[in-house]
Amino acid sequence: MKLTRRVKEILSWYESDNPGTKANLARILMEGRLGGTGKLVILPVDQGFEHGPARSFAMNPAAYDPHYHYQLAIDAGLSAYAAPLGPLEAGAATFAGSIPLILKMNSANSLSRLKEGADQAVTASVDDALRLGCSAIGFTIYPGSDAMFGQYEEIRELSREAKSKGIATVIWSYPRGGDISKKGELALDVDAYAAHMAALLGAHIIKVKLPTADLEQDEARKIYEKHNIPRETLAERVKHITQACFNGRRIVVFSGGAAKGEDAVYEDARAIRDGGGNGSIIGRNAFQRSREDALALLDKLVRIYQNKE
Amino acid sequence: MKLTRRVKEILSWYESDNPGTKANLARILMEGRLGGTGKLVILPVDQGFEHGPARSFAMNPAAYDPHYHYQLAIDAGLSAYAAPLGPLEAGAATFAGSIPLILKMNSANSLSRLKEGADQAVTASVDDALRLGCSAIGFTIYPGSDAMFGQYEEIRELSREAKSKGIATVIWSYPRGGDISKKGELALDVDAYAAHMAALLGAHIIKVKLPTADLEQDEARKIYEKHNIPRETLAERVKHITQACFNGRRIVVFSGGAAKGEDAVYEDARAIRDGGGNGSIIGRNAFQRSREDALALLDKLVRIYQNKE
Amino acid sequence: MKLTRRVKEILSWYESDNPGTKANLARILMEGRLGGTGKLVILPVDQGFEHGPARSFAMNPAAYDPHYHYQLAIDAGLSAYAAPLGPLEAGAATFAGSIPLILKMNSANSLSRLKEGADQAVTASVDDALRLGCSAIGFTIYPGSDAMFGQYEEIRELSREAKSKGIATVIWSYPRGGDISKKGELALDVDAYAAHMAALLGAHIIKVKLPTADLEQDEARKIYEKHNIPRETLAERVKHITQACFNGRRIVVFSGGAAKGEDAVYEDARAIRDGGGNGSIIGRNAFQRSREDALALLDKLVRIYQNKE
Amino acid sequence: MKLTRRVKEILSWYESDNPGTKANLARILMEGRLGGTGKLVILPVDQGFEHGPARSFAMNPAAYDPHYHYQLAIDAGLSAYAAPLGPLEAGAATFAGSIPLILKMNSANSLSRLKEGADQAVTASVDDALRLGCSAIGFTIYPGSDAMFGQYEEIRELSREAKSKGIATVIWSYPRGGDISKKGELALDVDAYAAHMAALLGAHIIKVKLPTADLEQDEARKIYEKHNIPRETLAERVKHITQACFNGRRIVVFSGGAAKGEDAVYEDARAIRDGGGNGSIIGRNAFQRSREDALALLDKLVRIYQNKE
């Protein structure tokens, strides 16, 4: 499989990684309909941990079956599929080699009263990633939460082990908890800070939410205003996030959030594309639609990243 | 021992497991009077940890002897016998090869003041399971409790080790603690969430309690009502639980709870059968009756799962 | 599965073994048409290592396929199937739980010039036995050969590890090499010595060849003659071998040797039965016949051990 | 990447392997111009160890550079590239993700006076394979040599470790040494025996030389003649080798041997194809030609396996 010039350029940024880890990044970047473009669309399905089964799948009951998601990601020509241990195990042999896998190592939980910003359990091991043939591990951090420090130490160890065994690291960076206001979780300064922290921790791929134009922290607001950091349009804000990801030296993808209208999804994707982001990680907006609708939506999403829409 | 088509189908769902683990699942599925049907009745005896000896056995003093339970499970033609380390050790040689064993790794405790939802001690090892000839380990989690995260990390490590050594994993998933109301522990949404979490954690066999028609969490209620998820009859609710177990790709059995009338036990079993559940795990309702009554009850239970009653 | 009184008696001889190992012995003793009788017929297929593929399978080409042997052992209702790593791997998932497996850890080799009595390579690990779901490991020793001491040390370590993990040990004991004459390999004194050595090494199941009435060693001959040890009939000689196996406290099975006429096979089996041996381990005489002929032969063999022929 | 039905069928044969190992086999089977057909052409470059640099590369000095071979394999659309540690390290980052890699773990050596059939040093580790992103390890055995037993024990351990970490095993099986005549190394009986041994040892992919119609061992000759095993044409002999590889349940590829005329190379490939072999592993006949000639030769080779020539 000849890598494109663009993929080779991206791989060159991960200069301290061993060839095994680079090969797994290459697998993700060369997979599917966006393979070779440097753009990514990833299907993540860890809502089950976060919201329980009915809230995740009742609107599309076929999605109770873990095979459904593997097949959706493959049929839509996506770049990778991310899920916790159990669902990956349930299809890893049937779909071995069919799509790059990201083993989600920890997950949020709405059954606990320790909700916002609380720690997460680490529910899988790097050795699980090896035996299931995963290209990457995925890990969520909550910058700003009281659990943050513990999480950073967990991903330090998991990531160090993964890198030594040729497996890439994806960090989901979601600010919350502590003194951060609900609105502030999406504020540009906080989101950029969160993305930057993932980069500082050594992530290969960074996942954050799309930021609003709000500014949360006083010290940061002064800087944003003094330097007139553009933040009016979503594309401008995406561009700022890519700066926070080592000036574009780290892949950054954006999550779609709760299920919403198709047009909003497309608009987000155009802004990500125009702002220089690397793509979307789109869960509920994909699997909470019927398979037919999801394939249509993902098709258009891919076409947007192909500059065809 | 020729496996039935049904058992082969069930084994095919555990596609990432090594043949050793599959063989142990097969042993459970082919054992006893329900062998080959895909249905299971398991005898669990861990009340001693949970309620102490007198509350567990005074009503049937023969049951103070660990051999009693082995013999009961064998004579009733059950699928497996589950117990903590001590009782298994006390009979494992006498009954070696006579019935598949599940080594219960942790257990609740009513002597501690840390009762509801508190953590449990892990009182056995995977190597104990090997030396005692067990087919599976059993582990209780308390979704919703503050101890949940620690429990998930414990079972992650135990299950990873067990899977590598060809031993299956049974997870008892009992919501409790945190903000969950007493009534909510059995609410359909919470029970389905608990079953789903066990599946996400990589369980081969999931054990939950039978759910009521209640709904506990506001966000979930909206979904259940919006999508009209059927929950009037117990069979409908069982069916929903099987959806939460990867749409039926994971074995799910239901516990009988506290000792109660025979008719209630039979009614439960019929609902489990009609809703597509895989069977019962029935402790107190078996060993807290006289041996004669217990055998009669278990006989009828088996016949229900055989579609004869 | 209720063990028979006879199987419980046999298990009682293995009094230092942990319940896991006893359970695996019980699985072999309770399997198939002879299950529960204390008699065994085992299908071993390691001729590929010893004689190469064509000499092993050309007369029945279906047998080139490893699934063939699993299916043959199951369909004939045998007690266990023994083979090296590769063939077991090739069917271990399809037939998981369908028949007890013995992982042959070393094998002879006719491609080497170091033929008779030379060492063998150990080509599998106890951990392989666990992941493949095997009930026992199998190991060949060459009493009398120059390699004997090294082999004894190998099986010491393998057997110790297997016993700690609940896996039984079968020793193939074939005298050869050193000063033993070709004829002497089957001599009663040498064969009894070989069986005894396997017992001394801690084997749970001992496999030897059927002895002739010859006596090889001068010192031994004096004793056999002085004490008039009966050795005229094959049954008498089998009886003497069982004495060498701790007076019957260890299971001993006899190999059939090269393919030969059916009547000879039956005659051997009757002698083994009448002499108190535990059964046959019959490879070439099974798989080097057509499936139909093999099933007929194995059926009759089983019936002989059932005292029906 | 949707796997073809043929590749899925082939993967189903490796039923005891974890999904990680299956994914790596899938990567090899889906790569390059033959991706998805079940046919393979592999470029191996370990002549440096075996014959030294000048004998290997003087006829095409560009081939002194390890990048040359990576690029050749990629540009020719081959299935995988196999080499020892040093050359893989020299290009693994530049070509990360561009072609599946096989880390050759041991190699022959013509500088030693211990030439024919002597042992080989193991010059790499499974952890090297992980950090370099290799899909498989490769290992050479010399069936018949006095070093055979030691080699079997080495590959047992390497293969067990590789399988647990999701990496496939390729065994080069070259009979030599001991009492095997020079001519006998290629004799059909010996070659089939060698292929069978690799399968018995648990290889996923078996590499042997193309056999002649000769028969080396007296005992084998009787069988080949008695059963009229067809061996006149090369295709017939290839077919026999696939039988020896578990009746086609293991991938088998054939080496081209010393550099020779193009027509001979094509003739070999047609016979491999017609006899049901899985492909060629072609080293000297590729890299000892000019790049232009090699690409032309490999193009035609691929077309033959595509049934276009």
Next chain:
Amino acid sequence: MKLTRRVKEILSWYESDNPGTKANLARILMEGRLGGTGKLVILPVDQGFEHGPARSFAMNPAAYDPHYHYQLAIDAGLSAYAAPLGPLEAGAATFAGSIPLILKMNSANSLSRLKEGADQAVTASVDDALRLGCSAIGFTIYPGSDAMFGQYEEIRELSREAKSKGIATVIWSYPRGGDISKKGELALDVDAYAAHMAALLGAHIIKVKLPTADLEQDEARKIYEKHNIPRETLAERVKHITQACFNGRRIVVFSGGAAKGEDAVYEDARAIRDGGGNGSIIGRNAFQRSREDALALLDKLVRIYQNKE
């Protein structure tokens, strides 16, 4: 590279260290324009963790790129570059061997509500330092804070491991938290105490802030006044800090603090030089200026330590 007499003298102070650790100290002391003088200027860039990306880099956007800082440190002829895991990884190969690296193991964080004096996460490992080719690890302690004891135990382990592997330890010692007043953080007695604690903990290089003439602790004030410890001029105070660093037997460098006017920076440096300190560790005052201005400032700084300004 011949070490100067001065550098040899400094190395002689680290007499319990192994030659590997000494060699890494020598690399730092011999690097750049101050190489050989015993003076150091270090560029630290861990503001991203502490203040987020915009507050750190918006005033000089080129500094979002981790390569910028490597290049700045090299072009300015500095002694070492210090940063957290992610930014070091992003340039460690491009600049391998170009400048000594200090891997910052923990970092402060202004997104957390647990701000002042709270613990920090340890976000890198000594093995990361080895694989990235770092000469030292860097670690921040907060003497006086409630987290102090935990931090001391963390650096105990990290430093022990680093020393055993030949890597030096730099401790950033910043008093804060507990009962220390905001003003007291820079008080001479407290700053000297903090420097001394770093020395007591086994640091090779100690980093503190420049002290004021204030005295914070009553018991200390009595002593300072009784003994007339000179503290009027900054140079006198620096001299007192070097006393606290084992009377000059440990290298001590001073941080510049927040960005400020050039003249203030130069004045500080002259005081450090005149007081016998070893140099400056200057972050924001370097990278928050344009590259041109930063190079001019650093040039003058170096010249001051060269006694040329």
